[in-house]
Amino acid sequence: MSVCFMIIYIKLTIVNDELINFLDKSKDNLWKEVFSVVLDSCVFMTNVSDLARWMTDTHGTYVVRSLLEMLGGIITPLRSKKHQPHERKLPDEIIIAKKKLPDEFLSMFEKVFFTFSQMEKKQVVEILVHPSGTPCVCVMLHVASVQSGDTLQVLCEKIISSCQGNNFSTLTILAKDRTGSHVLESLLDSGHSETCKKIYEIFCSDHSQLIEYACHPVVNYVVQKLIVCPALEEKYEELFHLLLQGIEDIFAENKFGVVQKLAEQCVKLGKCQSKFVSRLLEAFQCKEEERKVYLVPLIASFSTYDAFFSASENNNKVPNLKNVLYHGSLLLQTLLKFNNPVAIVKSLTGLPAEHLVKLCCDVAGSHFIDAFFSSPIVKLKRKRLWLENVKDHLQTICCDKYGSRVMDNLWKKATMKMKIIIVENLVNNESDLSSNQYGKHITRKFGIKQFGQRRADWDDFQIRQTKKRKNFEEVFSSRTEGGKKKQKTKTS
Numbered sequence: 001m002s003v004c005f006m007i008i009y010i011k012l013t014i015v016n017d018e019l020i021n022f023l024d025k026s027k028d029n030l031w032k033e034v035f036s037v038v039l040d041s042c043v044f045m046t047n048v049s050d051l052a053r054w055m056t057d058t059h060g061t062y063v064v065r066s067l068l069e070m071l072g073g074i075i076t077p078l079r080s081k082k083h084q085p086h087e088r089k090l091p092d093e094i095i096i097a098k099k100k101l102p103d104e105f106l107s108m109f110e111k112v113f114f115t116f117s118q119m120e121k122k123q124v125v126e127i128l129v130h131p132s133g134t135p136c137v138c139v140m141l142h143v144a145s146v147q148s149g150d151t152l153q154v155l156c157e158k159i160i161s162s163c164q165g166n167n168f169s170t171l172t173i174l175a176k177d178r179t180g181s182h183v184l185e186s187l188l189d190s191g192h193s194e195t196c197k198k199i200y201e202i203f204c205s206d207h208s209q210l211i212e213y214a215c216h217p218v219v220n221y222v223v224q225k226l227i228v229c230p231a232l233e234e235k236y237e238e239l240f241h242l243l244l245q246g247i248e249d250i251f252a253e254n255k256f257g258v259v260q261k262l263a264e265q266c267v268k269l270g271k272c273q274s275k276f277v278s279r280l281l282e283a284f285q286c287k288e289e290e291r292k293v294y295l296v297p298l299i300a301s302f303s304t305y306d307a308f309f310s311a312s313e314n315n316n317k318v319p320n321l322k323n324v325l326y327h328g329s330l331l332l333q334t335l336l337k338f339n340n341p342v343a344i345v346k347s348l349t350g351l352p353a354e355h356l357v358k359l360c361c362d363v364a365g366s367h368f369i370d371a372f373f374s375s376p377i378v379k380l381k382r383k384r385l386w387l388e389n390v391k392d393h394l395q396t397i398c399c400d401k402y403g404s405r406v407m408d409n410l411w412k413k414a415t416m417k418m419k420i421i422i423v424e425n426l427v428n429n430e431s432d433l434s435s436n437q438y439g440k441h442i443t444r445k446f447g448i449k450q451f452g453q454r455r456a457d458w459d460d461f462q463i464r465q466t467k468k469r470k471n472f473e474e475v476f477s478s479r480t481e482g483g484k485k486k487q488k489t490k491t492s
Contacts, residue, residue: 060132061133069139074143113140116158117154156187159187197231210243223258224261227265228265240272260331277338284303292346297351299335302327321354321359341378357397387421
C-alpha cells in the first residue's frame with residue numbers, strides 16, 4: 001500500500017466519520033499499519049534542513065502540507081487550484097476531524113513544530129516569501145489554531161520575530177508579496193490576539209501609509225482581514241475612522257472589497273452605521289436632499305453624481321443606468337441590513353422606472369432587488385410603493401432571464417393586494433408572456449389565465465396557498481427555536 005493511498009484513505013475518514021463506523025475489528029491491524037507508515041513518513045520533517053528543503057520544493061510542499069493536515073486532523077481549502085466545472089469544489093472553511101486521532105499524531109506535530117521553531121530567521125523569511133513555503137506555514141497555523149493554543153502563540157511569535165529587523169520592514173514586504181501575504185491573512189484568521197494587535201500597530205501607525213496599503217493591489221486583502229479580525233473588534237472604530245478618511249482614494253483604485261468589509265463589520269457590530277452612510281453620500285456627491293434619490297444607481301455603478309450626469313447629453317434628463325457592478329450590488333445588499341436603511345430605501349422607491357427595470361434585469365442588480373423584498377427591516381408600504389412605480393413595466397421584467405427570477409421571489413413574499421396588482425398588469429399580455437421562454441413560467445405560476453377567466457377560483461386558491469405558507473413558516477420557526485433551546489440546555 002503506497003503512502004499516497006494512505007493519505008487519501010485517512011483524509012476520507014476525517015471528512016466522513018461513517019467510514020470509521022464500518023471498520024470492524026478485523027481492520028484494526030490495517031489501521032495500525034497505516035498509522036505506523038504515516039508516522040514513519042513524517043520523520044524527515046524533524047530535521048531542520050530537510051524540513052526547510054521540502055517546504056520550499058515545488059512538489060515536496062504538497063507532501064508536507066498533506067502530512068501536516070493529517071497530523072492535525074484537518075483539511076484546509078485549496079486556494080491556488082482552479083476547479084473544473086465537473087470537479088467537486090472543496091468548502092471555503094476548514095474541515096475538522098469528527099473522530100479523535102491517535103495521540104501519536106499530535107505528538108509528531110509538536111516535534112515538527114519544534115523543528116520549525118529551531119530554524120534561523122533567514123531560513124524562516126525565505127520560507128515565508130517562497131511560493132511553495134507559504135502554504136505550508138499557513139497549514140501549520142491552521143493546525144495549531146485547532147489543536148494547541150500554546151503552540152499557536154509560539155508559532156506566531158516566531159514568524160513575527162523573524163520579520164522584526166528594520167522596523168518590521170520584512171513584514172510589510174511580505175504583505176506586498178502575492179504569496180507571502182497569505183501568511184499575514186492566516187495570522188489574522190487564526191493567530192493569537194497579541195499577534196493580531198502587533199500587526200495592527202505596524203500597519204495602522206501611519207494614517208497615510210494605511211490608505212496606501214488599502215489601495216495596494218495585494219496589501220488591501222491584508223487590510224480586509226484587519227477589518228474583520230475577531231481579535232481586533234475593540235479597535236474597529238479607530239480603524240473605521242482612519243480608513244473612512246481616504247474612502248475616495250480607495251474607490252478611485254477600485255478596491256471595493258475594503259469598503260465592503262467595513263460595511264459588513266458595521267452590520268455585525270452595530271457600530272458606525274450612520275457615519276458610514278453619511279460618508280458614502282459625501283463620496284458620491286449626493287449629500288444634498290435633491291440628489292439623495294440617485295444614491296442607489298451611483299453605488300450600483302460606482303460613479304459620482306457629476307460623472308453619472310456628465311454621460312447624459314441633456315443635463316436636464318436623468319441618464320440611463322448602463323451597468324451594475326458586482327461589488328456595487330453587494331454593498332447595496334449590505335446597506336439594507338443596517339438598522340436604519342432609510343437612505344437606500346427612499347432612493348430605490350424614488351427612482352425612474354427605467355432604472356428599476358435595469359436593476360431587475362441585471363445579473364448583479366437582481367440580487368439587490370431580492371434583498372429589498374426579503375428584508376424584514378423595510379416596511380411593507382415601501383415595497384408596495386416600489387411595485388406601483390414599476391407596474392407598467394412588469395411584462396418586460398417577466399420576459400427577462402433575471403427579471404423573471406426577481407418576480408418569482410417577489411411573488412413568494414407578496415401580500416394578496418400586491419399579487420392582485422401584479423396579475424392585473426399582466427393579464428392583458430397573457431399570450432405574449434406564454435410565448436416567451438421565461439414569461440411562460442410566470443404565467444403558469446401566477447395563474448394569470450385563471451385570473452382572467454375565473455377570478456373567484458384564483459382568489460380562493462391564492463388565499464389557501466398563503467395560509468399554507470404561513471402555517472409552514474410557523475411550524476418551521478417553532479422547530480428551530482426548540483432545537484436552539486435543546487442546544488442551550490445541553491451546553492449548560
